[in-house]
Amino acid sequence: MAQPGEARVRRRFRGGARRTVLAAILVAAGAALVIYGVARHSRTVLLKQAEPPAAAEAARAIDEPEPALIREITVGGLRRNPSGKLERTYGEGETPSLCPT
């Protein structure tokens, strides 16, 4: 039969093991999300154009991977238009805002 002291140590060890497993799960899940975001996740972004968009909207859209979306939002370069699509806030040859906030 286990002595009380032994039981305490074993209980603590189980607590440590639980933390190890939880931390490992969090890190693995986080790494999986980062890999998915970098390698697989992208969204279609409409480019800003001078003429009314109806004429050439389909041709003026690009697929941007998530890292590129992150870069765009750091310069205030993306917004969600009333139809729910993502679009650039600046046109080709233009520079985005210096400070997006």
Place this chain on the structure above:
Amino acid sequence: MAAMAEPRIRPKPSRFVRGRLWIQAAFLLVWLDPLALRLHTVCGSVYHCYACPLALFACPVGVLANFSALHVVPFIAIGTLLVVGGVVGGFVCGWACPFGFLQDLVAKVPVPKVRLPSWTGYLRYAVLAGLVIAVPYFFGEAHPLFICRVCPAGAVEAGVPNLVREAAAGGSAAGMSALKWTILVLFAVAMFVKFRPWCSLFCPLGAIFGVFNRFSAVFLRANPKKCVQCGACRKMCPVNLAPERQLADPLCIRCMECTRCEAIEVKTAFGRTERADPAPAE
């Protein structure tokens, strides 16, 4: 009557803890992008505004808020926070965050500090749920309560430097909104009279990392065999916690000031610490 056990307090913090400001300064150097890499496709893990002219990574809170406004799931930001939080949790706040470093430096000014009850730390979750997720999702990034528009870190690190830069270049400096100026002034005053006012009351990133204090691989533990319940650790804690029973509290920034007490130890989930703590001889 039994004599009360003596508290086991080291005369001063360990060399590592005493060097915290230097470690924060070293991290600041990294975040300030000395090699001009501008890795803004990468989501960072500290509260450092990406609009700062010297920002290495993208601010995770800004990414979360903007992706919420775009109705896009930010897999990279969530994953980065899970990885960093799962490994070190709140240590990011105490040791790596540049905005926390600024507040730590100002807190060195010898002005009496206000101590607020620890429940006020839960305001951070309201900021996270409201200004970072809900307001952007329902009202878009143009709403005046969008987190980046009221963020004092953005004002200090990006608003003011960009204002100066534009003015120096002779451009028309549009400037910050009146609301942001007001927040900046209030925050500047608060830094003198309250230890880490932003971190302990409003920081949404600290709210996220605080949750990980319960699960992170590197953590603090109070050894009940060594603790004599003297309460000395409470006086050492700058965020007004009772470390002997609140080491996993979301408010803890892992400054490790409480480790001056020998009963409080830094542990890692992957170490063999539990086996090294043998049972008393029966």
